Amino acid sequence: MDRLGSLNAFVRAAEARSFTVAGRQLGVSSSAIGKAVARLEERLDVRLLHRSTRSITLTADGARFLERCRRIFSEIEAAELELSQTHEAPRGTLRVGLPLAGMLMMPTLVAFMKAYPEVTLDLDFSDRIVDVIEEGFDAVVRFADAGDSRLMSRALGLYxxxxxxxxxxxxxxxxxxxxxxxxxxxxxxxxxxxxxxxxxxxxxxxxxxxxxxxxxxxxxxxxxxxxxxxxxxxxxxxxxxxxxxxxxxxxxxxxxxxxxxxxSGPLRILWPSNRHLAPKLRAFVDFLAANLVPSVEGEADSRTSS
Structure with a gap:
């Protein structure tokens, strides 16, 4: 906890370019912020901030460290958001890419729509290889493994x-x-x-x-x-x-x-790895895994590999 506190103090001070402003944001004194950053620098054995009587500025190491710290706090925020949404009812629009043979999956998709009436399915049928992230898909269903490390996947079964x-x-x-x-x-x-x-x-x-x-x-x-x-x-x-x-x-x-x-080949559903499983996506993934190819057990969630 002390380490997270020091990291937070550093991020606030670096972004505000002021110990005083950072202290005000966190409800502590400017000297407490300065000491927290100093302890962090001592532990890392590196200078993160240049101090002067009027302002503070980032060192080159400090700038790199700031970006990493921002990602850490972004992941914490995303984890908290995901947990807070766990018990929410699935709702909203879900954009899903399907192969042309996906028309034959319509009985399962219709069953999902009946089970989750507050989820709107935006279905795109195509046999081309789509860029899941760049084209804004929440998920895609494919008849093969995918070698994109940016994606998470779950096996729906073998056909x-x-x-x-x-x-x-x-x-x-x-x-x-x-x-x-x-x-x-x-x-x-x-x-x-x-x-x-x-x-x-x-x-x-x-x-x-x-x-x-x-x-x-x-x-x-x-x-x-x-x-x-x-x-x-x-x-x-x-x-x-x-x-x-x-x-x-x-x-x-x-x-x-x-x-x-x-x-035989795998039938999989894939989604961006940097996107937490919102209730609507979690419900869709679980429903397809349980109903699309019920004779074959699915695998646990895993990162796709080539």
């Missing part, structure tokens, strides 16, 4: 991509037994709208660098049309399991070639 088709299609065309059999089937492809690249299917050719050319019965830049076409028996699609959970449960779609579709 796996599946080759699926309607039972009526498989009854008419037969189920593929090997990836090579897909060349004789109607294939429904996803193409990323920004890069214009096709999502690669798990079709090993046996020759490195050579891709098997699959039929392109239909191509879409979002997943919803592919799900609908697959449900209607128009072909086989390659889709993330979280997006077709209901269809698989109700038997509208069934998986094929499960032994070859073992690609």
């Amino acid at each position: 796996r991509r599946r080759l699926v088709a309607a039972p009526t299609y498989l009854a008419a065309k037969g189920a593929p037994l090997t990836p090579d059999d897909l060349k004789a089937h109607a294939c429904l492809h996803h193409r990323f709208p920004t890069s214009r690249k096709f999502e690669q299917w798990p079709v090993p050719s046996g020759h490195p660098g050579i891709e098997i050319e699959l039929p392109k019965t239909a191509v879409a830049s979002t997943l919803e049309p592919l799900i609908h076409m697959a449900e209607q028996g128009l072909g086989i699609a390659y889709l993330p399991d979280f997006a077709i959970r209901r269809q698989l449960r109700e038997g509208l779609l069934v998986t094929v070639l499960d032994d070859y579709t073992d690609r």
Whole structure:
């Protein structure tokens, strides 16, 4: 406590350029401020302030130390604010970035809105890589790890991509037994709208660098049309399991070639590390972790790493 008091006395004196003003702000005498700063300088073995009969000025070391002290007190203030808001009801606008496939998360997002009616969701759907901090997002949901040290993250679960088709299609065309059999089937492809690249299917050719050319019965830049076409028996699609959970449960779609579709990836929510978890953000992070991919346990909060 004595150290924090000395730091506070130094910051007030350095900013006011006066022991008298600093003492008045803290309710002590100017000599008490001077002694506190002197004890701090003695402990650090460095001169922080130049004194004269009329004013005080910062030394070069003092200027650097002042910036560090300001950050310390800013963190203390932020911690106190975060604790004071812990019991407040979540409210306000929450700007969230979602991938285009995030439209398939709408049941969970709608459930959140019903549970927290005082939180307004401002949703931005895009497949481009956004700068969370520069573009002013409170949080973003992504299908991959992020290597930005400025961000905090929490795992929402793992998703796996599946080759699926309607039972009526498989009854008419037969189920593929090997990836090579897909060349004789109607294939429904996803193409990323920004890069214009096709999502690669798990079709090993046996020759490195050579891709098997699959039929392109239909191509879409979002997943919803592919799900609908697959449900209607128009072909086989390659889709993330979280997006077709209901269809698989109700038997509208069934998986094929499960032994070859073992690609999985993390689903994460990220937010700026310099931003404390306001009640609205904490509620949103916890709700998604509990409901978006309920079959997979999330990890504890951690800094993202590359």
